[in-house]
Amino acid sequence: MGIIQVAVTLLIALLLIKPVGSYLVNVFSYEKTRLDRVFGPVERLFYRIMGVHEEQSMDSKQYVTAVLFSNFVMMILIYAVLRLQKYLPFNPDGIDNMPSALAFNTAASFITNTNWQAYSGESGLSYLSQMLAITFPMFTSSATGFAVAIAFIRGISGNKNELGNFYVDLVRLITRVLLPLSFIAALFLVFQGVPQTLHGAVTATTLEGANQVITRGPVASLESIKHLGTNGGGYFGTNAAHPFENPTPLTNLLHILFMLLLPTSLIYAFGVMIKNKRQGWSVFAAMSVIFLIMLGTVLFQEYKGTPALHAMGIHGNMEGKEVRFGFFESALFTAVTTAATTGSVNNMHDSLTPLGGFVPLAEMMLNNVFGGKGVGLLNGLLYVILSVFICGLMVGRTPEFIGRKIEAKEMKLASIALLIHPILILVPTALAFLRPESMASILNPGSHGISEVLYAFTSGAANNGSAFAGLTANTNFYNISIGLVMLFGRYISIIAMLAIAGSLATKSRVAASVGTFRTDTPLFTVILLMMILIIGALTFFPALALGPIAEHLGM
Template sequence: MDILQFLIVIGVLVLLVKPLGSYVYHVYSNEPNRTDRIFGWADRIIYRVIGLKNRSGMTWKKYALSFLLTNIVLVALSYLILRLQGGLPGNPNNIGGMEQTLSFNTVISFITNTNLQHYSGETGLSYFSQMAVIMMMMFTSAATGFSVAIAFIRGLTSKGTTIGNFFEDFVKSHTRIFLPLAVLVTLVLVALNVPQTFDPNITATTLEGATQSIAIGPVASLESIKHLGTNGGGFFGVNSAHPFENPNPLTNVIEILSMWALPAALPYAYGRFAKNRKQGWVVFSAMMTLFLVFLATVYTAELNGNPALNNLGVDASQGSMEGKEVRFGIAQSALFTAVTTAATTGTVNNMHDTLTPIGGLVPLAEMMLNVVFGGKGVGLVNMLMYAILGVFIAGLMVGRTPEFLGRKIEPREMRLIAIAILAHPFIILVPTAIAFLTDLGQGAITNPGFHGISQVLYEYTSSAANNGSGFEGLADNTPFWNITTGLVMLFGRYISMIAMLAVAGSLVRKQPVPETSGTFRTDNVLFTGILVGTVLIIGALTFLPAVVLGPIAEHLTLR
């Protein structure tokens, strides 16, 4: 029965890839199509309001500067709202302003599409802040990532000299992708009993006669963009484990598909841009191969239960249910865990801190690799980066000048790719080491020993991968953790994005090289294997020692 659940969800996803990928291609192809007749009027109004008269293509530097300045303005506005929310409207529960380091962490978290939460949503934010800051940045951060991914694809596949116009891509991402889908998913969730209201908290009388305050609010609308934008920040502190956010197995599947469908469709859109759909299916196949390995690992680990409890003779026939909701069970919890970290969403329907050591290794490893579908554009861009690296290595092995999609790969591109590859482990491992060397870092660890290492490693890995989920046993709402994870989220988001835009800008200016019989093919099963192997080898070389000290050591000691 569990395997059947997996097959149905994955089957629905695969059926969505082609139509959704084609739709994404038409949105950003800048060629006349049906989406213009449906959404063109809204785009034109927005262009007129923001004064965008000239939508000509940009160089990579202008594109990068445009999205950076846009993000800076949004960060400044959001920081002020969080600090002043106690005196702003839309606050029926009279929640005060947010502390300064927590405000810094929160705005950085949401503008970088990380949505790491060092606060509890129902007690830390007013309704106005939930909408004007959290939901607003869920849209804009997803639109920014999507736009950069499309610009990178254009750099690899276009025969022009520019990578597009950021503001045009940014507007289209809202009007033609996220807003329509968010409205649709919101209506479905409301129909399935997810709250959507501006009423204050409900005061109820318990069976013992005491009074209890039950938090409600505009939950369904936040849930929709939270998953569609691979954001992950929950309206409630326990996220999608809360019965108001995720009441039943059907809403669980809808949320899984919402966060998975667009990242899975992007490789197909890439194949359409490349005029070779096999290119897209190769990337998709590599991602799916890695995902299935991780899903099988976490499901098997949780199904077999905790080795320490098994050795005591405790009945483990139901698997390890610690930290999981009974309404989801092992299968839906394991699938959600694998998808949320594959798609770098960060939403959780179970507590990752209570997973078995090998089960907890899966979300950690997916975020370390950061290519298994990934968030809005991140997974595809990173996988294409590894594809270029794989072509370069294969070219060196056979003595040929490496080419990718008809363009020569030269030292400049490889230096930029090396920066992007090395920056990820650097901003994870260095802060992790610093946390263990200081009392400020060690004081947050609630579970000493190997699991404590996993808690700290997971926190910085989640921040660097812009995922946002956490081993929630870590006491992380302190100035040390707010500031350090905030900086890691910034570096994790913008170093790789800028480096990859520079690669796109370099490649788009090159004259295509005609394909010959000696050209190394990148649209077949062999290259799928090379791509998967490159990802695993680089990942093992950079992260295996740290993983051995954490979840693997914990697993061995439990046995």
């Protein structure tokens, strides 16, 4: 039954790709559609308030400037709310202000769509902070990532350096995609038992006669956008394992489908927008193969368990998992949340088998298996550009992608975007092991402790936000270092990718010929797949060998 549940979930997700992808193309086409009658008046009101001219397009530099400026302003506002929440309204439980280093980490986390949490949500934030500093940026940061992906697609498929208008893209995605779907999902979650209230905590009497304080709040509204926008994080410290966030198998199904919905549909939209659906399906196929390999690994490892469990007569590994989900739904959630860079968890990754824990680490290190917020598509296209360039050199053909020549400038920018990811993971991890105070935060010795620190910085660099647990991350060192990793991991790649889009947009199209190396064939899909796996293995295998692989071999 577990395998059937997994198969049905993935089938539903597959069936949604084409209709949702077509809808995304409609949203970002800038052409007059029936949707304008419904959303147009509201959107034009926002444009007037912001002073935005709807018809004015931006080049790559203007688009980057708009992204950085808007995100910087929002990050400052988030930081201010967290530092002043004690004095602000909607704080019925009297929660104190957040410390400065933790507030910086949290602001950086939620503006970059990472949603890493070094605090416990129910005891660290007021209701206003949950809504204004957490739920609000879940909309804007998600929309920012998707807007950048759409701008990149416009650049490589257009005829001049006009990537659209960032503010228009941001507003349209929120009003036409994120808000309507989140509203429907929130109502369904309330129907399933997820709280949605501004009243404070309540005290209940247990069966033993003791008093228990039960925290509640605007949970359903956060949960809906948390998964749709591939945000992650959680209202409660135990995230989607908490019965108030994820009470039933139906809510678990909704969470998984929402995590996959927009990242997978965006790949189809990419194929439509460049007028080459085969190219989109080629990229999707490469990502799907990696995802299925990772999913199969974690499913098998958690179902098989460990020798220590076998010696006790226990089949499978249920440690850190909810009985209402079991092996298979927990493993599927693990593979999806790190493939779609969401970061939400319905089981504790720290309690996975060593090779089961290898899977979320590997998916975040590759950072291009569907991905969220447009990140997976952009990183996948980076590998496409790299593969085209290398294959062109090997066979003596001019490297071309979608009719544009790939030259030195594009390769330098692509190299920067590809190299910054492992640098942001491996260098801070090494520094953490050199600092006695950061070593004191590791609760488990040996290889498992290495995995804990490696996972934390990998999660930050990939803008994922899930945690391996077992690491006391609420220290000045980890708050500041992981905060910086999240910021650099987000914005350096955005700057590089939009610069590539601007460069390619100004180039004349080259007609396909006998000498053109096609990138929309099954052969290229295999080449792309091998390129991703080889580069990923060469980059991260030594670190993984010290962590989950060494732990597995030492079992």
